[in-house]
Amino acid sequence: MRQTSHAPASTADYTTLGLTPDALADIYYHMSLARALDERMVILHRQGKVVFLVSCQGHEAAQVGSALAVKKGADFVVPYYRDTALVLALGMTPRDVMLGLFARAADPCSGGRQMPMHWSSRDLKIVTGSSPVATHIIHAVGIAYATRLRHEKTVAITFFGDGASSEGDFHEGLNFAGVHKLPVVFVCENNGYAISTPQRKQMAIKNIADRAEGYGFPGVVVDGMDVLAVFATVKEAMERARNGGGPTLVEAKTYRFLPHSSDDDDRSYRSREEVEEWRRRDPVERFRAYLAQQHLLTPEREAKIKGRVAREVDEAQAFAEASPLPAPDTLLRHVYSEG
Amino acid sequence: MTVRTVLEAVRETMREEMRRDERVVLLGEDVGARGGVFRASEGLVQEFGEERVIDTPLAEGAIVGVAIGMSLNGLRPIAEIQFADFIHPAFDQIVSEAARIRYRSNGAWGCPLVVRAPYGGGVHGALYHSQSVEAFFAHVPGLKVVAPSTPQDVKGLLTAALRDDDPVIFLEHKRTYRLIKGEVPDGDFVLPLGKAEVKRAGEHVSVFTYGMAVHHALQAAEEVAKEGVSVEVVDLRTLKPLDTETVLASVRKTGKALVVHEDNLTGGFGAEVAAIIAQEAFDSLDGPVTRLAGPDVPAMPFSPPLEEAFIPGPEKIAAAIRKLAAY
Numbered sequence: 001m002r003q004t005s006h007a008p009a010s011t012a013d014y015t016t017l018g019l020t021p022d023a024l025a026d027i028y029y030h031m032s033l034a035r036a037l038d039e040r041m042v043i044l045h046r047q048g049k050v051v052f053l054v055s056c057q058g059h060e061a062a063q064v065g066s067a068l069a070v071k072k073g074a075d076f077v078v079p080y081y082r083d084t085a086l087v088l089a090l091g092m093t094p095r096d097v098m099l100g101l102f103a104r105a106a107d108p109c110s111g112g113r114q115m116p117m118h119w120s121s122r123d124l125k126i127v128t129g130s131s132p133v134a135t136h137i138i139h140a141v142g143i144a145y146a147t148r149l150r151h152e153k154t155v156a157i158t159f160f161g162d163g164a165s166s167e168g169d170f171h172e173g174l175n176f177a178g179v180h181k182l183p184v185v186f187v188c189e190n191n192g193y194a195i196s197t198p199q200r201k202q203m204a205i206k207n208i209a210d211r212a213e214g215y216g217f218p219g220v221v222v223d224g225m226d227v228l229a230v231f232a233t234v235k236e237a238m239e240r241a242r243n244g245g246g247p248t249l250v251e252a253k254t255y256r257f258l259p260h261s262s263d264d265d266d267r268s269y270r271s272r273e274e275v276e277e278w279r280r281r282d283p284v285e286r287f288r289a290y291l292a293q294q295h296l297l298t299p300e301r302e303a304k305i306k307g308r309v310a311r312e313v314d315e316a317q318a319f320a321e322a323s324p325l326p327a328p329d330t331l332l333r334h335v336y337s338e339g
Numbered sequence: 340m341t342v343r344t345v346l347e348a349v350r351e352t353m354r355e356e357m358r359r360d361e362r363v364v365l366l367g368e369d370v371g372a373r374g375g376v377f378r379a380s381e382g383l384v385q386e387f388g389e390e391r392v393i394d395t396p397l398a399e400g401a402i403v404g405v406a407i408g409m410s411l412n413g414l415r416p417i418a419e420i421q422f423a424d425f426i427h428p429a430f431d432q433i434v435s436e437a438a439r440i441r442y443r444s445n446g447a448w449g450c451p452l453v454v455r456a457p458y459g460g461g462v463h464g465a466l467y468h469s470q471s472v473e474a475f476f477a478h479v480p481g482l483k484v485v486a487p488s489t490p491q492d493v494k495g496l497l498t499a500a501l502r503d504d505d506p507v508i509f510l511e512h513k514r515t516y517r518l519i520k521g522e523v524p525d526g527d528f529v530l531p532l533g534k535a536e537v538k539r540a541g542e543h544v545s546v547f548t549y550g551m552a553v554h555h556a557l558q559a560a561e562e563v564a565k566e567g568v569s570v571e572v573v574d575l576r577t578l579k580p581l582d583t584e585t586v587l588a589s590v591r592k593t594g595k596a597l598v599v600h601e602d603n604l605t606g607g608f609g610a611e612v613a614a615i616i617a618q619e620a621f622d623s624l625d626g627p628v629t630r631l632a633g634p635d636v637p638a639m640p641f642s643p644p645l646e647e648a649f650i651p652g653p654e655k656i657a658a659a660i661r662k663l664a665a666y
Binding site: 076107109110111113114118120121122127128130132135136138139140141142143144145146147149150156168169172173175176179333334335336337338 | 364390391395396398400401404405406407408409410411412413414416428431432435436439440441442443444445446447448449480481483503504505
């Protein structure tokens with residue numbers, strides 16, 4: 001998988017994927033927004049203004065490409081904590097993300113209760129999750145079961161890292177989905193590391209997607225640094241699920257450019273050369289190169305997108321910083337239904 | 340009124356709620372064609388079909404985890420754990436997920452589901468078919484924990500659990516399944532969660548308990564009544580939320596409190612009841628708040644003398660009552 005030279009922009013023909021130049025510009029906007037917002041959050045952490053974050057840098061193609069295949073507000077999305085670019089592309093705003101980062105009362109995910117990046121939005125059907133990995137994979141399966149029972153045409157799609165694939169819940173969830181041929185898509189964002197533990201110490205196989213065969217449904221490996229390749233793959237999986245064809249396990253091979261979280265230091269387990277090697281395949285840069293190659297990104301258009309992104313990031317930060325913290329007396333609320 | 344066993348009450352309540360509400364589904368190991376290893380779901384798959392009565396793979400984490408997903412998407416699942424002893428692989432899904440979903444989403448998401456599990460011993464079930472697990476779950480905010488003792492209470496409380504908007508752990512003492520019979524109201528019958536019931540009124544000593552131990556306590560009360568000791572038996576019925584009002588009213592009347600459960604002593608639910616009494620009714624006490632529980636051994640053994648030695652049965656309860664009455 002790994003390449004030493006600059007990866008090709010993309011081999012995809014966007015017209016065959018049903019995409020328009022405007023849709024491509026929107027993809028580029030979301031990838032750029034996720035990157036810029038993430039970079040700002042890292043700075044805020046270094047400045048001591050926020051206490052914790054999980055970076056999504058490097059995963060933008062895997063996430064934005066997948067989001068594009070989701071019927072927003074109809075399909076259920078069950079994400080994990082690295083999915084900032086995903087939830088932005090699904091409709092959460094930079095303000096929403098910043099409100100969570102600053103633990104503000106108006107944080108739409110949890111009202112400042114959870115650590116940042118524990119996504120939730122009832123309106124967008126983004127399902128609340130926890131920090132232990134893989135537990136949510138089974139929830140997506142149950143969601144899909146309910147959908148099928150009511151003969152609805154919606155799909156559940158869930159995201160997780162390579163580390164989660166070692167958990168029993170991964171096996172239990174995929175097995176249950178296979179038995180009932182449920183409308184669910186499993187997307188593994190394989191960045192090669194469970195915090196510090198490399199894939200070779202996590203499993204004896206090269207492709208996590210190979211495990212799908214053991215559950216009786218297709219597994220597909222896709223270049224997770226190529227947003228259009230991810231879109232094409234996830235779109236096909238979503239259509240199969242929607243049309244009664246059952247689950248798919250998609251493995252997007254990707255890389256996280258930064259440590260696992262703001263509390264991690266990856267220098268003890270990854271060489272700088274390895275990180276640089278992957279940075280040469282930066283999914284945002286790569287898509288930019290693709291758009292240029294297709295003559296779809298004029299300098300004016302790019303400047304416009306970058307300008308919009310910069311304004312939104314600034315505005316989101318200012319908005320969140322000025323937003324009130326939760327009142328201490330709300331601590332006891334929502335333990336049980338308040339009717 | 341119809342006379343039913345506890346087991347029949349479980350089955351008929353599920354049937355009635357599944358008829359009433361198409362969102363109710365049942366999933367678990369062997370719940371379909373086999374009707375459950377205790378026959379709690381006998382006939383349900385024939386009436387409601389395989390889509391609503393689901394035989395699952397042997398994976399307790401998935402049984403509860405799938406139920407959580409169903410609940411998030413509008414169903415009202417009943418997740419049956421074949422024996423409470425096998426619930427531990429699902430602990431993470433129950434405690435870290437179901438219990439916290441409402442809180443962690445600031446009220447945006449809820450997780451209405453019922454986890455049913457046969458628990459308790461006295462049926463030669465040994466270490467892995469006799470466990471009492473209530474204390475683990477009663478510790479967890481976000482969960483409700485119910486442990487009924489009679490067919491009528493099973494119907495009223497299971498109906499309430501299935502209509503509740505939050506996750507409920509519904510513990511069925513397996514010794515009561517076929518042993519305990521009683522009249523059950525016909526038609527719609529709901530008992531509120533969080534209400535204890537005085538199963539026998541008395542003046543000298545209050546016994547607080549739940550599940551099969553209620554019947555042991557009633558037997559003990561009958562025994563010591565012959566000696567002139569008047570015992571009040573309070574069936575807690577719901578451990579979480581606990582009906583502290585009824586507990587405190589009883590102990591304020593008698594001045595003496597004995598808390599009984601089959602689960603082992605240390606860190607058991609009785610410790611919570613005892614602490615509440617000690618703190619809230621200190622001035623009314625006329626003797627030490629006393630706990631009688633299973634011993635602190637890892638589990639109930641198989642061989643009959645060992646099993647009997649474990650269970651706080653009528654004789655042990657009667658002895659504890661006499662000691663407290665004489666204090």
